[in-house]
Structure formats: C-alpha cells, structure tokens
Amino acid sequence: MTANTPILTFASTDLILEIPANVEHQAQLHSQSFADIGSYQAYVNELCLGAVLPWLQEDFTPQAKVWPHTKALSSFWELVNGTAVIVDATRFILVPSENIDSSELRVPQEWVDIPSWVGDYYLAVQVDPDEGYVRVWGYCTHEQLKNKGNYDPGDRTYALDAMDMIADISILTVAQEFCPHEVTRSLTPELPTLPQAQAQNLLNRLGKSEVVTPRLAVPFSLWGKLIEHGGWRQSLYEQRLGLPEQRSVAQWLQRGVSQIAADLGWGKLDLQLSAAGARSVEERQPGVSLSRQLAIAGQVYELIITPQGEPDAPYWRFELRNATVGAAIPGGFKLRLLTEDLQPFPNNEDIATTAVEQLYVEVALEAGEGIVWEIEPLPDSYDREILKF
Structure with a gap:
C-alpha cells in the first residue's frame, strides 16, 4: 500500500x-x-x-x-x-x-x-x-x-x-x-421447473446484446431457473458475445475442440480423421473419441465420449474410467445422462454396486439434441454443461 x-x-x-x-x-x-x-x-x-x-x-x-x-x-x-x-x-x-x-x-x-x-x-x-x-x-x-x-x-x-x-x-x-455450527442460511425454496422450449425462447430473446440488463427483463422465477442451469447460463453468455455454438460434439470431432471447451479440459483421443475434410460422423475413423479428466474424491477419472453404430443408425457411448491404469471405479459411483432440461429417460444411468472397471451409458440422439452429464460423487468444480450432438 x-x-x-x-x-x-x-x-x-x-x-x-x-x-x-x-x-x-x-x-x-x-x-x-x-x-x-x-x-x-x-x-x-x-x-x-x-x-x-x-x-x-x-x-x-x-x-x-x-x-x-x-x-x-x-x-x-x-x-x-x-x-x-x-x-x-x-x-x-x-x-x-x-x-x-x-x-x-x-x-x-x-x-x-x-x-x-x-x-x-x-x-x-x-x-x-x-x-x-x-x-x-x-x-x-x-x-x-x-x-x-x-x-x-x-x-x-x-x-x-x-x-x-x-x-x-x-x-x-x-x-x-x-462457531462451526452457526445457522447461516435461511431455507430457500426451489424455483419452478423451466421447460426446455421456454428456456430456448428466453435464450434467444435475452441473448441479444441490445437487451441491456437481461436479469431484469423477465420475471425472476424464470430468470433464476435459467441461469441456475450451468449450461443455459454459459449459452446465454456466449450468445450475448455473438459466439457460434461452442459445444457441438460433432464439430469437435470434425474440426477440433473449441477453445472454450479446451479450457474446461476437453480434448481428442486419436486425432486422426478418415480423410482430409471429413464432414460427418460416418466419415470419421472408428475409435476417435473425446475425453475430459475429472477429479473426484481425490482421484483422477476420465469421461470419454465415442461415436458408435452404423452410419445409418449412429449412437453415442459415454464412459467413465479411472485415469490410473488398472485402477477401478469404487462402488457407489453413478454416471447419468439427462436431457437438456435435466429430465431422465430410460436406461440413462449406470451405477457401480461394487468396484468396476468402467461405467457407461449409450444413447441415440437426434441432430442438434443436447445432453447433460452428471457423476456421483460430484467431480471437483462441477458445473453443468450442455453437449450438442
């Protein structure tokens, strides 16, 4: 000073x-x-x-x-x-x-x-x-x-x-x-559910930079629920900056991971494409995957996303492994996929009842559909993200 x-x-x-x-x-x-x-x-x-x-x-x-x-x-x-x-x-x-x-x-x-x-x-x-x-x-x-x-x-x-x-x-x-047991928080009720279609309308409206103060532009119950969702909050920020889609998995595999995604730890496993200028899931070399390392309960794990299936019926495999070769995933761990508005669907999670080598969930998605991944116990610094397919 x-x-x-x-x-x-x-x-x-x-x-x-x-x-x-x-x-x-x-x-x-x-x-x-x-x-x-x-x-x-x-x-x-x-x-x-x-x-x-x-x-x-x-x-x-x-x-x-x-x-x-x-x-x-x-x-x-x-x-x-x-x-x-x-x-x-x-x-x-x-x-x-x-x-x-x-x-x-x-x-x-x-x-x-x-x-x-x-x-x-x-x-x-x-x-x-x-x-x-x-x-x-x-x-x-x-x-x-x-x-x-x-x-x-x-x-x-x-x-x-x-x-x-x-x-x-x-x-x-x-x-x-x-005074570690001091009562510091009042009970805070959950905000009303926000359907995906309504959330998308809000993102389209509030994502325009001419909306000077988006937090005051809609009722708080809608606003609060929108930005509580990490994926929607991040999408709103990116739209207000005029950025193109930053979390398209298909684009990551074709053109490389976006800088925003790379900053979060996403990267490619096996960077080779089947041919220069490959443009679709069908044209990629089998085995090309995306991965992100996660710290959970003092250990490092790897979340891996891999395209699967035939060209006319592709699907995606989400897999969680311990990053240490030969190490297992402890019993009690869960890998879960949710829709963009955090709704479950059939066969959307895998649970380790005992120590296992891997957890995985496979899902077929429409073009442009979004998926949110969750893991229990929560990874360090977890913030929901929406991956587009």
Whole structure:
C-alpha cells in the first residue's frame, strides 16, 4: 500500500487489501471479453477477487477456491454482480462496489434466492481501482439478509443496513473456528421447473446484446431457473458475445475442440480423421473419441465420449474410467445422462454396486439434441454443461 492511501479515514475494523499489479492488468484484458454492460462489472469483480481470495487463502485455508470454477466466472459476471468462494464447506459471496457509501450492503437477488447459489457469508467490498486497493467493511449471513434485509423489486437486490451487519472482519475468522455450527442460511425454496422450449425462447430473446440488463427483463422465477442451469447460463453468455455454438460434439470431432471447451479440459483421443475434410460422423475413423479428466474424491477419472453404430443408425457411448491404469471405479459411483432440461429417460444411468472397471451409458440422439452429464460423487468444480450432438 502506498503511503498516500487515505487509510486513516477508514474504521479501524475495516480490512484494507492491495490489488496486485498483475491482477489489475489481467482484469483490463479480460474485461474485453464481455458485452458492453458486463465489461466494467467483470473488471470490478476481478479486482475484488484478486485482492480478497489471497486473504481468504492465508487467513482461512490455502484450499479456498472460486465456485464453481474460475473458467465459469465470465458467464456469471456478464449477468450478475458478485463472486462465490468456497472455504472448506463454507461459501463466501464477495459483493463488490465502487460506491464509497458504506451505509448498506446491496446483494443481487440471484445470490440470495437461487438455491444452489446461496452463500453462508456475504462480504461488502468497496473497490477503488485508481488507488489500487479494496476495503472489506462488513459482512452478514444469508439468514440476516432474508430476515432483516429490504427487498427492492426495482433492481432486484436485498439491502441490509450497515447497523445490522458485523463491521469487525476479524470476528469472521473467530466465528469460523469456534462457531462451526452457526445457522447461516435461511431455507430457500426451489424455483419452478423451466421447460426446455421456454428456456430456448428466453435464450434467444435475452441473448441479444441490445437487451441491456437481461436479469431484469423477465420475471425472476424464470430468470433464476435459467441461469441456475450451468449450461443455459454459459449459452446465454456466449450468445450475448455473438459466439457460434461452442459445444457441438460433432464439430469437435470434425474440426477440433473449441477453445472454450479446451479450457474446461476437453480434448481428442486419436486425432486422426478418415480423410482430409471429413464432414460427418460416418466419415470419421472408428475409435476417435473425446475425453475430459475429472477429479473426484481425490482421484483422477476420465469421461470419454465415442461415436458408435452404423452410419445409418449412429449412437453415442459415454464412459467413465479411472485415469490410473488398472485402477477401478469404487462402488457407489453413478454416471447419468439427462436431457437438456435435466429430465431422465430410460436406461440413462449406470451405477457401480461394487468396484468396476468402467461405467457407461449409450444413447441415440437426434441432430442438434443436447445432453447433460452428471457423476456421483460430484467431480471437483462441477458445473453443468450442455453437449450438442
């Protein structure tokens, strides 16, 4: 921190953290990968995360990490302010703002009312890009937000008065250590089911960049359910950037895995095609597969997708194996496929009742149909994705 930073104007309980220079540089570069409204929001969120995450790792646990994973952040920041960080079994929601007024904390409704997004603790963070620091000036629990916060339907935020928050950040460390069973969350009901046809209509509508604030353009029950689905959230982000389809398995096999998919760990096994310029499933050399490594319960596994069958009746095989040669999949593991809107279908899962060499599910799909894969126990940093066929 530079000597001229006005630290003395802050309360003694405030936590002042410097924004690393490399974070500032990366945030400026990354902010170019957003639609107009998301650009500055992403910039502020990245500065906040770059300063606060190292503190969480130092004061709480070195294993503190972004939820669901860092590659998903762009699809969050394009749509809503805030970042989730997992500290052991506790979820922190970082809520950044450039506003110097610390009379209240305003939290977007998504972080409060989407069940799978809910946090335990919400940190109020003032970000000052010009001076190169962030100020964590208070925190509250989800339970406090729901019971004491005021909901503003205009911008869909929960506002909590600073007087109802805990200003001394050092208390948070003590609470984590000595009050592990503190009730931090209120019960959050599930949002209504969103049929696939309705979701597709929403994606087509909200994916247009001229819809400046998509989160306020439709009722929250529809919006919340749409972006809670990792595949739909990512698709909305990509459409708003004007990107072509990024998760077409047929295209991956023909032309190579897209950069977005490669960043998630997808790659090809046996890159040879039957002939230069091969254009269809039928023209590919048998044995060409796609794979992605997954960390599950401390071990590495491999999810493999392979085209099967005859040219006039193709189908797809999803297979899970232990990445260690000769190692098995423990009993209790499940491999499951769901429709794009998360509905089951006949013979859609394989369960290891005892240790097995592999789990697999085979499925025939129409052109353009989407599939979501799931594994139990959940892989580390799991976020639903829709694979198109």
